Amino acid sequence: MPLDAWLLLFVAVGLGLGLELAFVRAQRRRARPSNPRSAAEDDR
Amino acid sequence: MTSATILGVVVGYLLILLAIGVWGGRESGDLKGYYVAGKKLPAWVIAFSSNATGESAWLLLGLTGMGYAIGVHAFWIILGEVLGVACAWIWVARPFKEYTDRYDAITVPDYLTERFRDTSHVFRWLSALIVLSMVMAYTAAQLTASGKAFDSFLGTGYTAGVWIGLAIVLFYTTVGGFKAVAYSDFLQGVLMLGCLVTLPIVGVIATGGWGEMIASLRAQDPALLEPMGSYGLTTAGVISAAGSVAIGLAFLGSPQLLTRFMAARDQKQIVDGGFWAVLCVIGFDVGAVFGGMAGRTLFPVLDDPETILPVMSAELFPAFFTGIFLVVVLAAIMSTVDSLLILASSVVVRDVVQKALGSRASERALSMLGKGITVVIGAVGLVVALLEVRVIFDFVLFAWSGIACAFTPVVLCSLFWRRTTRAGAVAGMIVGFGTTVVWVRMFKADFYDLYEMIPGFVAGLAACVLVSLVTRPDSEAVAELESVRETVGPVF
Numbered sequence: 001m002p003l004d005a006w007l008l009l010f011v012a013v014g015l016g017l018g019l020e021l022a023f024v025r026a027q028r029r030r031a032r033p034s035n036p037r038s039a040a041e042d043d044r
Numbered sequence: 045m046t047s048a049t050i051l052g053v054v055v056g057y058l059l060i061l062l063a064i065g066v067w068g069g070r071e072s073g074d075l076k077g078y079y080v081a082g083k084k085l086p087a088w089v090i091a092f093s094s095n096a097t098g099e100s101a102w103l104l105l106g107l108t109g110m111g112y113a114i115g116v117h118a119f120w121i122i123l124g125e126v127l128g129v130a131c132a133w134i135w136v137a138r139p140f141k142e143y144t145d146r147y148d149a150i151t152v153p154d155y156l157t158e159r160f161r162d163t164s165h166v167f168r169w170l171s172a173l174i175v176l177s178m179v180m181a182y183t184a185a186q187l188t189a190s191g192k193a194f195d196s197f198l199g200t201g202y203t204a205g206v207w208i209g210l211a212i213v214l215f216y217t218t219v220g221g222f223k224a225v226a227y228s229d230f231l232q233g234v235l236m237l238g239c240l241v242t243l244p245i246v247g248v249i250a251t252g253g254w255g256e257m258i259a260s261l262r263a264q265d266p267a268l269l270e271p272m273g274s275y276g277l278t279t280a281g282v283i284s285a286a287g288s289v290a291i292g293l294a295f296l297g298s299p300q301l302l303t304r305f306m307a308a309r310d311q312k313q314i315v316d317g318g319f320w321a322v323l324c325v326i327g328f329d330v331g332a333v334f335g336g337m338a339g340r341t342l343f344p345v346l347d348d349p350e351t352i353l354p355v356m357s358a359e360l361f362p363a364f365f366t367g368i369f370l371v372v373v374l375a376a377i378m379s380t381v382d383s384l385l386i387l388a389s390s391v392v393v394r395d396v397v398q399k400a401l402g403s404r405a406s407e408r409a410l411s412m413l414g415k416g417i418t419v420v421i422g423a424v425g426l427v428v429a430l431l432e433v434r435v436i437f438d439f440v441l442f443a444w445s446g447i448a449c450a451f452t453p454v455v456l457c458s459l460f461w462r463r464t465t466r467a468g469a470v471a472g473m474i475v476g477f478g479t480t481v482v483w484v485r486m487f488k489a490d491f492y493d494l495y496e497m498i499p500g501f502v503a504g505l506a507a508c509v510l511v512s513l514v515t516r517p518d519s520e521a522v523a524e525l526e527s528v529r530e531t532v533g534p535v536f
Contacts, residue, residue, distance in 0.1 A: 005116040016126035020322045023134045026536045027315045
């Protein structure tokens with residue numbers, strides 16, 4: 001299969017998966033409590 | 045013996061659907077239970093269910109046929125659908141879920157009415173008109189496909205095939221409500237994925253390997269391996285590619301898909317479900333296109349490219365798997381019909397009867413009415429399918445894009461643009477829907493067959509923005525949008 005066909009397929013699959021993975025990682029990072037020291041300072 | 049095996053597989057599948065209907069029945073005693081499964085669905089169910097609903101029999105017969113007929117030019121469809129699904133889950137789903145939870149909304153017109161503080165019920169009446177007309181046509185078309193599938197695989201005759209397909213869908217949809225619809229869609233989505241992953245693998249092996257398949261396609265027509273297909277880099281080629289990518293726009297705002305986000309248990313299900321939804325649509329589309337390309341190598345002279353999947357299943361697989369492939373075609377049909385029936389029923393009962401007409405009937409009575417309306421809409425679809433009413437079938441040409449163009453621009457503006465006004469949203473719905481119909485009827489053939497989703501979406505968006513700019517937004521709605529944005533937080 002020509003290179004440009006592979007490129008189109010990889011862009012289609014990679015863009016969708018890449019966006020979704022970045023989104024999930026960002027949301028999980030947000031859901032985790034921030035570092036324990038700053039949480040303890042907040043409590044004080 | 046072969047027919048008995050296929051029949052056994054089909055009967056087993058239909059019995060599972062009936063059992064799901066009975067199991068889902070416990071949730072369907074009130075409107076929230078019947079139309080959004082009590083908003084308790086987990087990530088994996090909404091992910092597979094939304095993709096199975098979004099991809100009708102077109103995925104199995106149409107997209108495999110496109111892989112067969114135009115080869116890698118169909119990759120543009122993969123790009124459009126994968127991006128559409130990813131963007132819907134990343135950007136649309138969370139604010140939409142937050143809004144609809146705040147309003148306790150169970151339909152998209154419910155959301156639009158509350159979002160724009162509409163007391164005239166214009167969104168409810170307009171949605172009812174658009175959804176009912178399009179759903180009837182689309183349901184009739186899917187029932188026609190059901191009749192043909194049963195007849196070609198089992199020799200039931202067309203009429204009996206239509207009746208059997210509708211009877212099964214009506215049973216589990218009316219008894220089990222949205223919970224049964226969503227879980228049966230999950231099962232159907234998994235079956236479709238399994239079939240579309242297996243088909244190209246077996247197909248490529250049967251051709252003698254990857255290199256053999258590519259060589260055969262190049263020998264038949266080198267354009268089958270070109271991203272711009274036989275058009276080359278011309279205006280027609282670019283328009284064809286853009287139209288294929290635009291198919292994905294429907295995932296951003298079609299009410300039958302937004303209902304899945306509304307029905308999610310909480311925001312976490314949306315974060316978790318998006319990844320599965322994207323993987324699922326990649327499996328669907330890549331499998332369908334490569335399956336069609338392998339089919340072109342094996343059976344190069346088919347009269348109708350859209351028969352490549354039934355032909356491959358009959359020629360390459362033992363009878364048991366042929367039965368599975370029939371089940372998968374039925375699954376694609378049923379997962380679309382059930383969602384459309386319940387969408388139309390929700391618009392009639394929740395939006396028109398309960399809200400616009402102000403019925404004071406109990407939730408239980410309205411839920412029963414909803415089941416009755418589901419049957420009536422299915423019966424109208426049946427009559428249209430059996431009589432093959434030409435006028436109604438003309439609607440099918442723009443049923444999918446008509447619903448998408450009426451709702452998508454307005455839903456996107458309502459979620460992301462604080463200046464959006466009620467008048468702008470109404471204008472966007474009317475112009476988006478109207479442009480789609482007029483484009484198909486009057487202009488499409490003269491503009492390189494440009495897919496109506498592009499002019500419909502652009503016109504709907506332009507109308508919504510322009511009318512909003514000359515009218516005043518509700519200050520409470522503006523503050524609410526900021527609050528929703530703050531609650532949902534940034535995407536990345």
